[in-house]
Amino acid sequence: MFPFFSYIHRPFSIFLLLLLLFPPPLPATDIPFSAAGEVIDFNPNNTWHTFMRFLDAGKGSRPDGMADLKRYFRRFGYLPIPPENLNFTDAFDDEFEQALFAYQKNLGLSETGKLDFNTMSVIVSPRCGVGDFTDGGGGEHGLKTTRRFAFFYGQPRWVQSAPMMLTYAFSPTYVIDYVGMPEIRAAFARAFERWSAAIPVNFTEAEEYSTADIRIGWYSGDHGDGEAFDGRLGVLAHAFSPENGRFHLDAAERWAVDFDEEKSKAAIDLESVATHEIGHVLGLAHSSVKEAIMYPSLSPRTKKLELRMDDVEGIQSLYGSNPNFRYDSRLESDLSSGRGIVSERSEGLMWSVMAMAVVAWIVNNFTRISN
Ligand SMILES: [Zn+2]
Numbered sequence: 001m002f003p004f005f006s007y008i009h010r011p012f013s014i015f016l017l018l019l020l021l022f023p024p025p026l027p028a029t030d031i032p033f034s035a036a037g038e039v040i041d042f043n044p045n046n047t048w049h050t051f052m053r054f055l056d057a058g059k060g061s062r063p064d065g066m067a068d069l070k071r072y073f074r075r076f077g078y079l080p081i082p083p084e085n086l087n088f089t090d091a092f093d094d095e096f097e098q099a100l101f102a103y104q105k106n107l108g109l110s111e112t113g114k115l116d117f118n119t120m121s122v123i124v125s126p127r128c129g130v131g132d133f134t135d136g137g138g139g140e141h142g143l144k145t146t147r148r149f150a151f152f153y154g155q156p157r158w159v160q161s162a163p164m165m166l167t168y169a170f171s172p173t174y175v176i177d178y179v180g181m182p183e184i185r186a187a188f189a190r191a192f193e194r195w196s197a198a199i200p201v202n203f204t205e206a207e208e209y210s211t212a213d214i215r216i217g218w219y220s221g222d223h224g225d226g227e228a229f230d231g232r233l234g235v236l237a238h239a240f241s242p243e244n245g246r247f248h249l250d251a252a253e254r255w256a257v258d259f260d261e262e263k264s265k266a267a268i269d270l271e272s273v274a275t276h277e278i279g280h281v282l283g284l285a286h287s288s289v290k291e292a293i294m295y296p297s298l299s300p301r302t303k304k305l306e307l308r309m310d311d312v313e314g315i316q317s318l319y320g321s322n323p324n325f326r327y328d329s330r331l332e333s334d335l336s337s338g339r340g341i342v343s344e345r346s347e348g349l350m351w352s353v354m355a356m357a358v359v360a361w362i363v364n365n366f367t368r369i370s371n
């Protein structure tokens with residue numbers, strides 16, 4: 001279900017550790033790759049993949065082009081705009097370190113203040129264009145809580161009287177032509193249904209686009225709302241907080257409703273992104289729980305469809321519970337496992353120990369052979 005973190009990434013981290021200890025002679029910078037290590041045809045306008053060259057850059061250093069990484073942090077809410085007539089510098093300074101700590105906390109990473117591999121992997125991953133700004137939520141950051149959901153400033157929500165019925169419609173103009181409209185409609189209907197199963201809000205598709213509550217369209221580059229899209233990968237989509245209803249997808253992505261049919265290595269699952277953006281439309285900001293729908297990043301060729309306990313608690317604290325809402329086995333396991341920072345950290349530790357054991361074994365045997 002979550003191949004990036006659960007299956008590919010950890011074994012891959014062992015591989016990377018070995019690579020760091022026994023580096024190949026060629027420079028390994030500037031190679032675009034996905035979490036699975038595949039080479040991907042990035043749009044040249046999207047520079048995120050080049051950030052990997054800052055891996056392990058330390059405080060006090062001045063790597064060429066670090067200002068671009070600062071602009072990335074600025075974009076997602078971690079650095080203030082530089083004072084007038086000044087630009088970001090390439091210096092890894094105190095302010096950047098603080099931004100990095102905040103980013104790691106928000107993205108559920110180990111708070112090292114360093115550009116370590118796990119942090120860089122998330123930074124270069126495709127993600128939602130909505131910034132990681134929050135206004136409270138469940139996140140009392142105690143160790144055993146599973147609650148990491150968050151709201152937008154002012155905690156806006158839709159305020160129609162009950163029973164609440166929101167309409168959505170697809171732009172007649174801003175569409176993609178390589179996926180059939182019936183498949184797109186079905187994917188969105190399922191995505192809306194997941195949220196309405198948790199809260200007393202119904203969603204129906206409307207014919208008339210201009211008067212629908214939620215207006216969905218695919219846009220390229222600068223499309224007039226101050227949040228320009230950036231070509232293939234990078235930012236995937238964004239949506240506005242209640243009761244705005246604008247829901248925009250980056251037309252430059254290769255959108256997929258079925259990975260058996262869509263073979264592109266950069267394909268992005270439409271239904272997963274739709275489910276995430278509907279969370280924003282309803283008033284949820286980003287969560288730091290990696291498994292949650294409201295976590296900001298999503299790897300290519302990955303499906304992430306089901307609401308997790310964190311998403312359910314977040315949305316129900318805004319709208320109350322659907323009287324027919326039932327905990328399924330996944331949600332019950334979230335509840336009983338206290339799925340949160342504790343288990344993630346202990347799993348991370350387990351993988352680190354195993355990686356070190358493998359390295360020790362290899363070094364040991366290598367030493368014996370060479371003796
Ligand atoms: Zn988002």
Ligand SMILES: [Zn+2]
Pocket residue numbers: 219223225227238248
């Ligand atoms: Zn937009």
